[in-house]
Amino acid sequence: MNLRIAGLLALLAAALVALPLVASPYVLSVATLILYFAYAGQAWNVMMGFAGQLSLGHSLYVGLAGYASAGLFFHYGIGPWAGLWLAIALCTAAGAAIGFLAFRFGISGVYFALLTIAFAEFTRIGFDHIKWLGGPGGLFIKVSQRETWDLANLRGTPEMFYYVMLALAAGAFVLCWLLLRSRAGYYWQAIRENEEAAQALGINTFRWKMLAVVVSAAMTSLAGVFFAFYYNNLFPEQVFHISRSIEIILGPIIGGIGTLFGPILGAAVLTVLADGITELLAALGLEIPGVKQVFYGLVLLVVVMFLPNGIWPTLARRLGLSK
Amino acid sequence: MSPLLEVATVSKSFRGLKAVTEASFDVAKGDIVGLIGPNGAGKTTIFNLVAGVLAPDHGQVRFAGRRIDGLRPDQVCAAGIGRTFQIVKPFAGLSVLDNVTVGALQRAQGVSAAKRHAAKIVERLGLGAKRELPASSLTLPDRKRLEIARALATRPQLLLLDEVMAGLTPTECDQMVGVFRELNRAEGLTILLIEHVMRAVMALARHIVVLNHGEVISRGAPEEVVRDPAVLECYLGEEAEV
Numbered sequence: 001m002n003l004r005i006a007g008l009l010a011l012l013a014a015a016l017v018a019l020p021l022v023a024s025p026y027v028l029s030v031a032t033l034i035l036y037f038a039y040a041g042q043a044w045n046v047m048m049g050f051a052g053q054l055s056l057g058h059s060l061y062v063g064l065a066g067y068a069s070a071g072l073f074f075h076y077g078i079g080p081w082a083g084l085w086l087a088i089a090l091c092t093a094a095g096a097a098i099g100f101l102a103f104r105f106g107i108s109g110v111y112f113a114l115l116t117i118a119f120a121e122f123t124r125i126g127f128d129h130i131k132w133l134g135g136p137g138g139l140f141i142k143v144s145q146r147e148t149w150d151l152a153n154l155r156g157t158p159e160m161f162y163y164v165m166l167a168l169a170a171g172a173f174v175l176c177w178l179l180l181r182s183r184a185g186y187y188w189q190a191i192r193e194n195e196e197a198a199q200a201l202g203i204n205t206f207r208w209k210m211l212a213v214v215v216s217a218a219m220t221s222l223a224g225v226f227f228a229f230y231y232n233n234l235f236p237e238q239v240f241h242i243s244r245s246i247e248i249i250l251g252p253i254i255g256g257i258g259t260l261f262g263p264i265l266g267a268a269v270l271t272v273l274a275d276g277i278t279e280l281l282a283a284l285g286l287e288i289p290g291v292k293q294v295f296y297g298l299v300l301l302v303v304v305m306f307l308p309n310g311i312w313p314t315l316a317r318r319l320g321l322s323k
Numbered sequence: 324m325s326p327l328l329e330v331a332t333v334s335k336s337f338r339g340l341k342a343v344t345e346a347s348f349d350v351a352k353g354d355i356v357g358l359i360g361p362n363g364a365g366k367t368t369i370f371n372l373v374a375g376v377l378a379p380d381h382g383q384v385r386f387a388g389r390r391i392d393g394l395r396p397d398q399v400c401a402a403g404i405g406r407t408f409q410i411v412k413p414f415a416g417l418s419v420l421d422n423v424t425v426g427a428l429q430r431a432q433g434v435s436a437a438k439r440h441a442a443k444i445v446e447r448l449g450l451g452a453k454r455e456l457p458a459s460s461l462t463l464p465d466r467k468r469l470e471i472a473r474a475l476a477t478r479p480q481l482l483l484l485d486e487v488m489a490g491l492t493p494t495e496c497d498q499m500v501g502v503f504r505e506l507n508r509a510e511g512l513t514i515l516l517i518e519h520v521m522r523a524v525m526a527l528a529r530h531i532v533v534l535n536h537g538e539v540i541s542r543g544a545p546e547e548v549v550r551d552p553a554v555l556e557c558y559l560g561e562e563a564e565v
Contacts (some may be wrong), residue, residue: 040494105355114473183428183433187425189414189416193416194413194415196408197412197414199400200374200406201429201473201474201476201477202400204395286417
């Protein structure tokens with residue numbers, strides 16, 4: 001990593017840490033959302049951007065983790081930091097199951113993506129029938145202590161949630177940076193570029209693809225725990241829905257698949273613009289359902305047409321950050 | 324001394340079509356063996372049987388005294404066999420050095436050790452000036468060199484070359500022959516090559532195995548093989564006049 005990137009990062013980190021001091025509650029909520037999508041996008045990027053395995057069902061891990069941690073908290077008062085381990089275990093197991101089925105039986109590409117959708121979809125339907133977790137009526141966590149920080153139970157002010165999400169996003173960035181420079185990073189990229197050649201160079205592609213899925217699922221599970229405790233409600237219809245998966249992957253696609261900054265940049269661009277449009281329309285007194293989705297589609301269209309590698313690679317070249 | 328690679332009465336059929344029938348040949352340690360034959364003779368099938376892409380229906384493939392038939396390609400690589408692809412398969416988005424580093428990681432302890440080893444091999448194959456370029460920007464001869472560099476980085480005892488000269492000009496071809504001779508001489512690298520370019524086979528191989536219709540019809544030194552009537556008939560007919 002060169003000096004200019006390090007400088008840019010330091011600046012970004014300082015700005016993000018200082019943000020709650022100056023930001024309005026609205027800006028803070030948008031910033032929290034950006035960090036959430038940056039984090040989840042980073043997690044998805046491990047699978048698709050690094051290892052080339054397209055998942056269209058990451059809402060599965062968000063939902064499983066959210067329900068696991070929220071369920072433990074709701075029924076037994078077990079805090080999210082403990083529930084988190086169950087969430088990670090469940091998501092790792094789910095990821096491993098999908099990965100095993102696909103990679104053992106040679107399902108790849110589009111068919112693999114379909115498999116990930118299928119798992120998310122039948123889990124969504126399945127959760128409609130789990131009365132213990134509220135079924136289709138949803139699971140609600142009591143909203144309390146909105147004034148003080150209760151980190152142990154993830155109950156507190158919007159600032160607390162902002163900083164928790166910032167820590168997660170920063171952690172994911174560092175983890176991905178380390179992963180890319182490790183043996184796993186080299187092997188994943190080799191598999192992404194050409195699986196047959198990777199295997200001929202001694203890479204057990206099954207094992208390394210499994211690792212990518214499991215790491216990505218485990219990372220995404222933290223996003224799910226945050227999601228549950230931030231929004232305080234979970235509905236199978238929403239949390240497992242494919243549109244949730246699409247939201248997660250749009251950031252990295254628009255920012256730059258396989259890059260470290262892409263998921264962050266993409267999340268920022270999309271969230272700010274989408275919220276801006278919603279706000280603008282509200283200010284104009286217009287209410288158009290689905291405008292956000294149409295907008296996502298338009299942005300995606302423009303980026304795919306003019307910046308097929310995403311915004312970051314082009315931006316980095318302009319800024320002289322890469323060759 | 325037992326040979327490094329032994330292909331023993333190996334057969335392989337695809338839906339009733341016999342691609343290879345009881346083919347047997349050896350490759351001694353330090354030797355350079357050319358596998359030739361007309362199109363459809365079964366060369367690529369044999370290559371894939373050795374490389375672990377296919378498993379034989381009958382027969383055995385032994386490497387350094389150990390059975391390797393039925394192993395996966397990555398296990399064959401780990402056993403000490405490196406290979407190139409007829410249609411080059413670079414990791415297009417990665418730099419030249421990173422491409423070779425992936426191969427070097429097979430035996431290196433860590434990423435930095437692998438990078439050092441890869442840098443030496445990149446230099447050796449004349450790609451030093453292009454090490455930071457993405458593999459997608461290379462010309463075909465350079466892509467072939469990269470293919471070889473990557474395979475060499477896994478520190479193989481035996482290198483399998485699949486039509487590595489195809490598409491090269493005679494000058495580039497001669498350069499490549501020089502590279503392999505040097506590797507063979509300096510490091511005792513054993514080479515098994517499938518090749519259509521006779522110029523390269525005759526210049527490089529010390530022994531030749533000729534396949535036709537999935538059977539080994541002749542083997543020996545290049546000058547013997549080209550005089551073998553069976554070979555002349557099936558394959559070298561036109562070229563024998565030259």
